[in-house]
Amino acid sequence: MARVTQEHLDARRRQILDGAALCFARNGFHATSMQDVLKEVDLSAGAVYRYFSGKDELISAIVTEVLGEIREHFEAAARQSPPPPPDELVGRVMGSVLGGRSGMVHNGESVFPRLIIQVWTEVLRNEELSAVIHEGYSSVRGAWVKVVQGYQDAGMMRDDVPAESVARTMIATAQGFVAQMAIFGAAPVEVLQEGLRGLMSMGNPDTRT
Amino acid sequence: MARVTQEHLDARRRQILDGAALCFARNGFHATSMQDVLKEVDLSAGAVYRYFSGKDELISAIVTEVLGEIREHFEAAARQSPPPPPDELVGRVMGSVLGGRSGMVHNGESVFPRLIIQVWTEVLRNEELSAVIHEGYSSVRGAWVKVVQGYQDAGMMRDDVPAESVARTMIATAQGFVAQMAIFGAAPVEVLQEGLRGLMSMGNPDTRT
């Protein structure tokens, strides 16, 4: 295929990214060989190396894309007006994160949770990717802090706890639920929402600061 | 050193496990070479292969040990009497999990959070280890469900949400906080506790089921 259209080139690149992401979600970045990826995308080495300079660039492209998607979903949820309560906020994020790559399924399970925890381990050993997730997280946290301050200003939440701590905790809830889905299999987002509503119903814990 | 004492053999095995765990926390299981481990523990290949039949067995031993420790910390916290509120419960788990391996530090950061998320990725590609984490999680969840039912029976929490959902959400909070510490660095456990107290103070969210 010579002198192909730009759409064809883009489609090839996406085909490689998707196939590689599937492999990486299954086996991790470094237990997956290039041969595994080549077999998955049904292309030769020469073809893949035309689109990516090497395995590292392929990994970086996937990690960056995943982090970008997640950041967007978190920030979109925080832009809701009026700011929804925590259970709805977290539920919306989880729904859009899991629904975003709805096509990517393996053994009946969404690939995304598995891919996300692989990404977490990869940012630990790559300064460039570490910077990406730091910046994204910082931005998301800022947006969610504002939502929490909205709760406090409206008298919906005690205001003697730092808004940042609450924002971090809500984000942690979503992250932990993703980890559970990756390890133990898919679960309805309602589980997480019910859990948050249960916690929210406990009332101001007396005089303990 | 021939005919050495059993204590020496045990110490050697532990030395290898700790050194390998440090390497794996830094770089992941499959981006860490045996040469890396040998250099870290300052032993030869022949020595290490006397204690472990191969890299896979070394990984399995570390993963199993980590999962066992975590399970014990979660179950010990649930055995508290009377059952503490969620913020104290989660705070106690985080404290003991992070304090347990207090000796293992790298660049001023506790190694354990990094090691834990590496473990999560490894159970995805090893059926044996998957069974271990499934069993441990099932047991922990059962213990925490009872605590939540205690909240509900005492009228501290609305009882129209499944206790299992709340238990899962509390566990997810701890898991997510571990992920945050691994990726973004250590943070006081108080952050997570404050966050939970903030959520708990929001009161019964009206008529939304």
Place this chain on the structure above:
DNA sequence: TCAAAAAGAAGGATCGTTCGTTTTAGGTTC
């Protein structure tokens, strides 16, 4: 027809592991 896309065999490097050798701790002998 030809430039570009894809193919796929092969190279160089690194991996996990083995195995023949050396060193050592602790029991034995005088």
Place this chain on the structure above:
DNA sequence: GAACCTAAAACGAACGATCCTTCTTTTTGA
């Protein structure tokens, strides 16, 4: 108690396998 002996612990060079990547050749589409 000092010298010796021996089984085992540790060593480390080397092997085959596998990995990522390159590069020449073939195929393809405009």
